Amino acid sequence: MEPGPCSRPAEPGHCVSGPAGAGSAFPESPLSVAGAEPGNRPGTVAAVLPAGGCGERMGVRTPKQFCRVLERPLISYTLQAMERVCWIKDIVVTVTGENMEAMRSIIQRYGHKRISLAEAGATRHRSIFNGLKALAEDQPDCKLTKPEVVIIHDAVRPFVEEDILLRVVLAAKEHGAAGAIRPLVSTVISPSADGHLDHSLDRAKHRASEMPQAFLFDVIYEAYQQCSDFDLEFGTECLQLALKYCHRKAKLVEGPPALWKVTYKQDLCAAEAMIKEKISQEICVVMNTKDEESVGHLLEEALRKELNCMKITSTVMDHIGGDIRNFIEQCYSFICVNVVSPDSQETRKLLRILEESSLPLLYPVVVVLVHCFDFTSVPLAQKMESLVWIRGLAKEVKERNILLSGLLLNYSQDEQKLQESLGQSAAIIAALVKERNSALVGQLLVA
Amino acid sequence: MEPGPCSRPAEPGHCVSGPAGAGSAFPESPLSVAGAEPGNRPGTVAAVLPAGGCGERMGVRTPKQFCRVLERPLISYTLQAMERVCWIKDIVVTVTGENMEAMRSIIQRYGHKRISLAEAGATRHRSIFNGLKALAEDQPDCKLTKPEVVIIHDAVRPFVEEDILLRVVLAAKEHGAAGAIRPLVSTVISPSADGHLDHSLDRAKHRASEMPQAFLFDVIYEAYQQCSDFDLEFGTECLQLALKYCHRKAKLVEGPPALWKVTYKQDLCAAEAMIKEKISQEICVVMNTKDEESVGHLLEEALRKELNCMKITSTVMDHIGGDIRNFIEQCYSFICVNVVSPDSQETRKLLRILEESSLPLLYPVVVVLVHCFDFTSVPLAQKMESLVWIRGLAKEVKERNILLSGLLLNYSQDEQKLQESLGQSAAIIAALVKERNSALVGQLLVA
Numbered sequence: 001m002e003p004g005p006c007s008r009p010a011e012p013g014h015c016v017s018g019p020a021g022a023g024s025a026f027p028e029s030p031l032s033v034a035g036a037e038p039g040n041r042p043g044t045v046a047a048v049l050p051a052g053g054c055g056e057r058m059g060v061r062t063p064k065q066f067c068r069v070l071e072r073p074l075i076s077y078t079l080q081a082m083e084r085v086c087w088i089k090d091i092v093v094t095v096t097g098e099n100m101e102a103m104r105s106i107i108q109r110y111g112h113k114r115i116s117l118a119e120a121g122a123t124r125h126r127s128i129f130n131g132l133k134a135l136a137e138d139q140p141d142c143k144l145t146k147p148e149v150v151i152i153h154d155a156v157r158p159f160v161e162e163d164i165l166l167r168v169v170l171a172a173k174e175h176g177a178a179g180a181i182r183p184l185v186s187t188v189i190s191p192s193a194d195g196h197l198d199h200s201l202d203r204a205k206h207r208a209s210e211m212p213q214a215f216l217f218d219v220i221y222e223a224y225q226q227c228s229d230f231d232l233e234f235g236t237e238c239l240q241l242a243l244k245y246c247h248r249k250a251k252l253v254e255g256p257p258a259l260w261k262v263t264y265k266q267d268l269c270a271a272e273a274m275i276k277e278k279i280s281q282e283i284c285v286v287m288n289t290k291d292e293e294s295v296g297h298l299l300e301e302a303l304r305k306e307l308n309c310m311k312i313t314s315t316v317m318d319h320i321g322g323d324i325r326n327f328i329e330q331c332y333s334f335i336c337v338n339v340v341s342p343d344s345q346e347t348r349k350l351l352r353i354l355e356e357s358s359l360p361l362l363y364p365v366v367v368v369l370v371h372c373f374d375f376t377s378v379p380l381a382q383k384m385e386s387l388v389w390i391r392g393l394a395k396e397v398k399e400r401n402i403l404l405s406g407l408l409l410n411y412s413q414d415e416q417k418l419q420e421s422l423g424q425s426a427a428i429i430a431a432l433v434k435e436r437n438s439a440l441v442g443q444l445l446v447a
Numbered sequence: 448m449e450p451g452p453c454s455r456p457a458e459p460g461h462c463v464s465g466p467a468g469a470g471s472a473f474p475e476s477p478l479s480v481a482g483a484e485p486g487n488r489p490g491t492v493a494a495v496l497p498a499g500g501c502g503e504r505m506g507v508r509t510p511k512q513f514c515r516v517l518e519r520p521l522i523s524y525t526l527q528a529m530e531r532v533c534w535i536k537d538i539v540v541t542v543t544g545e546n547m548e549a550m551r552s553i554i555q556r557y558g559h560k561r562i563s564l565a566e567a568g569a570t571r572h573r574s575i576f577n578g579l580k581a582l583a584e585d586q587p588d589c590k591l592t593k594p595e596v597v598i599i600h601d602a603v604r605p606f607v608e609e610d611i612l613l614r615v616v617l618a619a620k621e622h623g624a625a626g627a628i629r630p631l632v633s634t635v636i637s638p639s640a641d642g643h644l645d646h647s648l649d650r651a652k653h654r655a656s657e658m659p660q661a662f663l664f665d666v667i668y669e670a671y672q673q674c675s676d677f678d679l680e681f682g683t684e685c686l687q688l689a690l691k692y693c694h695r696k697a698k699l700v701e702g703p704p705a706l707w708k709v710t711y712k713q714d715l716c717a718a719e720a721m722i723k724e725k726i727s728q729e730i731c732v733v734m735n736t737k738d739e740e741s742v743g744h745l746l747e748e749a750l751r752k753e754l755n756c757m758k759i760t761s762t763v764m765d766h767i768g769g770d771i772r773n774f775i776e777q778c779y780s781f782i783c784v785n786v787v788s789p790d791s792q793e794t795r796k797l798l799r800i801l802e803e804s805s806l807p808l809l810y811p812v813v814v815v816l817v818h819c820f821d822f823t824s825v826p827l828a829q830k831m832e833s834l835v836w837i838r839g840l841a842k843e844v845k846e847r848n849i850l851l852s853g854l855l856l857n858y859s860q861d862e863q864k865l866q867e868s869l870g871q872s873a874a875i876i877a878a879l880v881k882e883r884n885s886a887l888v889g890q891l892l893v894a
Binding site: 175177179181182184185186187188189190191192195196197198199200201203204205206207208209210234236237239240243249250251252257258260261263264265266267269270271272273274277379380381382384385388391424427428430431435437439440442443444445446 | 622624626628629631632633634635636637638639642643644645646647648650651652653654655656657681683684686687690696697698699704705707708710711712713714716717718719720721724826827828829831832835838871874875877878882884886887889890891892893
C-alpha cells in the first residue's frame, strides 16, 4: 500500500504531464496536453483497475493480465501507463486472494508506485465496487483519500495514453460520467431464442464501449451502492449504472485504436509486437570519434536507410557520463562502433552505466558491439578469437536484462564490398533490435 | 481466370477434405469433418471474397489485404485457406481496377487455383453483388457455373478453417442463409445525437456477426437484385438483406476466435505472429546415423525440452528421397546434425530437394546445419574458417526463400559442458525457427 506523491514515474526520466516530484495530484505546471487550460484541470483523481478475471477466453491457464510479454506480466505495462500520469494520485488494483501475493511481488519487482490492492469480487462489477470502497471515506478500513474523479480502466489495456485519460476525466467532471468509445469492427446482431437472426443493428448508430471510463466519485459510488444484485452479477457496463441509478448520461469520447483489450491469444501476440516496436523506436550509435567521415557515421547512414521510421541518434563515448538520461530518454538500443579497446574497459563502463540506470528494469536493452576492420588484412577467424570475451560478458549482463552481441563489419577498401557490409550490418542490427531475442546473446555475427 | 477442378491445393500435399484431383466440387470420398454424413454434403459451392477495401482503418497506405506478412500479401493466405477446401469449386475475388494487375500477379506467383477476378464496387455490398453476378447464369458475360450455395468471406480473415466453412454451408442449405457469430468483446452502446449515452445493449443478448457466411445462391442473388440503393450504399450485413428481401432468417453458427478480422495495425502484427507459430509447429532433425546414442538424438531430446509444444520428428539423411513429402507434410524447419561432408555435397542435396518441393513457395524454410565437435580439440576459429562456405551458400538459397545458417555445438567430454551447449543450441534453434528472420542467414552461431 503506497499511496503517495508521484515521486518515481515507471518510465525512467519520463513523466508525461510535467516535472515529477511535485507531490500533488493537481500539478502547478500546465499540463502538456493540447487544450488543457488551467480551468481544465483534472482535479483529484484516482483509478480503479479490476484485475480479478480468470482469462478463460484466452485459452490458457494463466489469467491474461498475468501473461508475460517480454518476460514481464501484462498488468505491469498497464500500471506503468497509468503511473506515468502524475495527476493520478492513487491506483487501486483489485485481485483475487490467490493472486494477491503474485501481484505484490510484481509491484515490488518492477518498482510500481501509488498502487493499493483490494480484494476482487466474483464479477467485474463486484470487483470495481470493492475498489471504490477502498477509496470511499465512509468505509472503516479506508486508507486512501476520496478523489473527486475516479477512472475505471482494464488491467489488460496496456496502451492507454495520457491524452484519452485526461479527456474522459475532464468530461466526467462536467457530465458526471464519461467513457471512451470506438467504431464497431463487426456488425452486431440480435439472435432469436432458436439461434436464428432476429435483427441486425445499424453499425453507424452504435459504438463499442471501451475503457478508460471516468466518473465523479460520488456519482459512481452511489450507483454501485444502489444497484441490484442482478446488476452486480450480470451487468457489464458502468456507464449504464450511472445512467440507471444517478440519471447521468455519460459523455462519450472517441478513443484511439490503441485502446484495444487483450482478450484472445492473438491479442497477446499483438501486444508483444506493439511493445517491441515501441521500445525500438530509437537507436543510439555510440562512436569513439567525432570524425564525420568515420565508419560509425557510415553505419548510422545505413541504419537510417534500413530503419526509415526510427530515430537514430549518435554520441561519442566520452560524452557518456554517470547519468545516461542526459542524452537518452526512451532508448533501449545501443550500437557501439569500434569504441572498444582490447581490454574491453570502455564496453564495461557503458554496461555499468546501463545497469545502474533503470532502463533494463522494464525492458530488455540491446547492446551491439561493432568491430570494423578489413577482412582481407586480418583473418576473420583470428579476429573472432580475439573477441571471444564478448561471450562471457554477454552471459554476465544477460542476468540483468542486457542483451549483448558482437558484429564484425568488413571495412573494405573496395567501395562495393563496404556498402554491402554496411547494408547487411544495418539489417542484422535491425533484427537484433526488433526481435530482442535473448537466445542470440554473446554471438559474433559477420556482415 | 482459372475456374477448374481442385487439382493443386495451395498447402502442398495437404488437401483437407480428401484426395486432391477429384475434379469435383462434390467429392465422392466422405468428408473428413466430424458429423459430415453423406447426406450432409455441401453441394456445389462457390465463394465470393470482397477485396476492394482501402484499409483506411489500418493507418497505412497499402490496403490491408495487400499488406505483407512474412513477405507474402495477406490475401494470399486467405486464398490458400479457401482453396485447401476441395469442395469449393470457384473463388471469385472482387478487386478495384487499380489493384487488378497486382492481384493477377499474386495469383500467379503463389500458384493460386480456382480463382476468378471481378471488379469491386464502391461499397462492400456493391462488390459482393459484382462477385455474385460473375457466378449468375443470367448475366451475358458469365464464365462460371452458378453454384447451389455461395460462401461470402473476407479477404482479411486468413485463419478460416474447413470446419466452420462446412458448418455455415450446411446450415445455408437448410435455412437459406447462415453466418458465423462470436461473443461481443466490448459492450455495445447507442449514443444520442449530442454524443451522450442513450442506452447500452445487453451483451448476453447480442453477438458480433463475423465471416464466413453462406447462402443459397438464388436467395442472396435475389436479395441483392431487389435491394435499394440505400442498402447497397450504407448496409453492412448480408444476412440482413436475406431477411429483408427474401424473408430468410439466417441460422447463426458459433465460430472459433481465429475468425477475427485483420482491421488495425495490431491485427497485422498478430497475424504475422500466428502464422509464424503455425509454420513452426514441426521441426525435422536430419541425422547421418541411426545410432540412438548419437549427438543428434541428444539434441533432439534438448529440443523437446525447449519446445515442448512442438512436434519434433527425426530422419536419417539417406532416407531423404526425391519427394520430400514422403516424410514431411507441414514441416518448414530442418535441423541437420553432422550430416555434412567437407565438400558440402549432402547439404546441397537437401537444399536442392527443398528448392524443388513447393515448400519455400509459400513460407520461408529454415535450415540449420549443426556441426558437433569438442571445442578443446579443434580451435573454434579454425573450425569456423572451414565452414565459411555456409555464408556463400546461404546467400544463394535465400533468393529461393530458404533461410540457411550454421550452428557449432560443443560436443564436450565434460557432461556439464555438453548439457549446457545442448540447451543453448536448442534455444538458438528455437529462435531461428520462431523468428524466421532473413537478416541472420549465413551466420555461424556458437552454443
